[in-house]
Amino acid sequence: MPIYEYECAACGRVASHVMLGVRRKARPACPTCGSGRTRRVMSSFAVVASESSRLANFDTAAPRDDAYYSDSRNVGMWAKKRAQQMGVNLGPKFDETVEKARTGKLIKDMI
Numbered sequence: 001m002p003i004y005e006y007e008c009a010a011c012g013r014v015a016s017h018v019m020l021g022v023r024r025k026a027r028p029a030c031p032t033c034g035s036g037r038t039r040r041v042m043s044s045f046a047v048v049a050s051e052s053s054r055l056a057n058f059d060t061a062a063p064r065d066d067a068y069y070s071d072s073r074n075v076g077m078w079a080k081k082r083a084q085q086m087g088v089n090l091g092p093k094f095d096e097t098v099e100k101a102r103t104g105k106l107i108k109d110m111i
């Protein structure tokens with residue numbers, strides 16, 4: 001699912017938008033002020049250095065079994081790698097979710 005970030009020229013707010021199919025070329029309206037003067041921003045992917053090198057060596061096409069995910073550091077790696085390849089910044093909220101998933105807090109939040 002492609003997620004892009006758009007900056008509003010009117011209020012300066014940056015918001016993430018999921019863009020599907022034909023809408024991909026259309027500019028989304030700003031969720032804050034409703035302005036249509038938005039432009040796509042290519043933000044850098046924020047990861048800590050050790051994870052950056054792990055991402056660089058990560059192959060999204062490689063098969064992954066249960067043993068792979070028994071290392072909690074691998075949770076969320078696929079999504080992060082794909083986002084990096086697509087030049088998408090998933091934002092701090094995504095990192096937070098991955099962190100919760102890695103520590104098991106996500107499951108605790110759901111039950």
Ligand SMILES: [Zn+2]
Nearest residue numbers: 008011030033
């Ligand atoms: Zn705006």
